Amino acid sequence: MNTEQILLEKWRILPSEKQLQVLNLVNTLIEENQDQLTLSSYQPxxxxxxxxxxxxxxxxxxxxxxxxxxELEQEIAERRGEESIYLQCFD
Incomplete structure (x- = not known):
């Protein structure tokens, strides 16, 4: 059994809320590594x-x-002497 099959079997036994957490984690990992993923598959x-x-x-x-x-929005706001839009949403 390969890694993909093992993952799929474990996925199926999780409750739906835990499956959503797994999806969110995978999406986060993809976003964090997007540049490396893109560069590794690109052939000039x-x-x-x-x-x-x-x-x-x-x-x-x-x-x-x-x-x-x-983080970018927060840095721009700090440089302008403003409060970040994202921080305002959580006040």
Missing amino acids: KTPLGAKLLAIRKEIMQEQPPLESWE
Whole structure:
């Protein structure tokens, strides 16, 4: 039995609310790793494309991961001296 089959069997025995939690976790993991997933499947068509892709991969390894939309919104608001829209929603 492969990993996919094991996961599917375990999925089926979970109650629906737990299945939703699993889906949310998977979506979060995909969002956090979207750049790596995209870069790993992309095949450049030209030598220049291959060179640019290599540079991009190198930069991504050296820098911290990109911020989420909420973190970006919060940073913009802080730089403007405002309160983040996301924070206002939870007051």
